[in-house]
Amino acid sequence: MATLEVKDLHVEVEEEQENQTREILKGVNLTMKTGEIHAIMGPNGTGKSTLSQTIMGNSAYHITKGDILLNGESIVDMPVDERARKGLFLAMQYPAEIQGVTNAEFLRAAINARRAEDDQISVMAFLKELDKNLALLDMSQEMTERYLNEGFSGGEKKRNEILQLLMIKPSFALLDEIDSGLDIDALQVVSKGVNSMRGDNFGALIITHYQRLLNYIVPDVVHVMMDGQIVKSGNADLAKKLESEGYAGLRDELGLDV
Numbered sequence: 001m002a003t004l005e006v007k008d009l010h011v012e013v014e015e016e017q018e019n020q021t022r023e024i025l026k027g028v029n030l031t032m033k034t035g036e037i038h039a040i041m042g043p044n045g046t047g048k049s050t051l052s053q054t055i056m057g058n059s060a061y062h063i064t065k066g067d068i069l070l071n072g073e074s075i076v077d078m079p080v081d082e083r084a085r086k087g088l089f090l091a092m093q094y095p096a097e098i099q100g101v102t103n104a105e106f107l108r109a110a111i112n113a114r115r116a117e118d119d120q121i122s123v124m125a126f127l128k129e130l131d132k133n134l135a136l137l138d139m140s141q142e143m144t145e146r147y148l149n150e151g152f153s154g155g156e157k158k159r160n161e162i163l164q165l166l167m168i169k170p171s172f173a174l175l176d177e178i179d180s181g182l183d184i185d186a187l188q189v190v191s192k193g194v195n196s197m198r199g200d201n202f203g204a205l206i207i208t209h210y211q212r213l214l215n216y217i218v219p220d221v222v223h224v225m226m227d228g229q230i231v232k233s234g235n236a237d238l239a240k241k242l243e244s245e246g247y248a249g250l251r252d253e254l255g256l257d258v
């Protein structure tokens with residue numbers, strides 16, 4: 001079992017113009033284990049993406065207090081690629097386009113980067129796994145022979161990210177707004193892919209604006225983030241309650257004036 005712990009995390013960003021900093025995350029606490037799917041919901045601009053970017057190591061986000069631990073080890077001083085090697089996966093983390101590298105070549109390199117020198121995946125094993133996952137995601141082989149992300153539609157990019165997830169098999173995936181802009185068919189395919197990863201060796205943090213996605217990927221734990229803090233956690237029913245009562249209802253319940 002792997003664990004991912006966020007402890008009293010405070011994060012600042014630089015303001016564009018005034019050469020000032022602003023605190024976005026104001027003491028976030030979160031503990032996840034493999035085998036669990038957590039969802040974070042919350043209004044726009046409350047720091048959900050900041051949390052996932054900070055966990056993955058985007059240098060635009062400065063930690064001023066607190067820690068992030070993977071299996072008990074602090075990762076905050078590790079570069080992004082080391083965090084990835086240690087088992088974290090952030091959807092959208094990969095470059096938009098890499099010239100001259102096909103999608104399949106990229107995937108194989110990404111898998112091998114996480115394996116020891118003497119344990120590289122064989123071409124045969126890779127292609128077998130690729131075919132299996134392409135079928136699951138209803139994707140054509142042709143997609144993998146194209147240059148990475150070149151000319152991919154929004155829906156194809158999302159599907160391709162889930163293909164990366166299935167191929168790379170991280171311990172923890174941070175999936176930020178994987179549902180945005182998807183039609184219902186694509187949403188179902190993306191959900192099927194994530195659900196196929198469910199099991200003792202996989203955990204996910206699903207960030208979403210809407211409850212709709214959580215009808216397809218049913219979370220074990222739902223957290224609500226407001227103004228840089230997790231203000232409430234519960235089970236999947238919490239997402240349903242939010243959908244019907246809105247964030248305003250929760251603000252009233254918690255006596256928040258944010």
Ligand code: ADP
Nearest residue numbers: 013014024043044045046047048049050051060
């Ligand atoms: P959410 O994902 O919940 O909508 P974000 O984490 O994207 O919220 O943003 C939270 C706040 O932090 C917003 O006010 C946003 O403008 C600001 N912010 C996020 N990233 C940056 C950045 N790289 N530079 C400056 N401000 C940022």
Ligand code: MG
Nearest residue numbers: 010023026027
């Ligand atoms: Mg504070």
Ligand code: MG
Nearest residue numbers: 048049050177
């Ligand atoms: Mg966001």
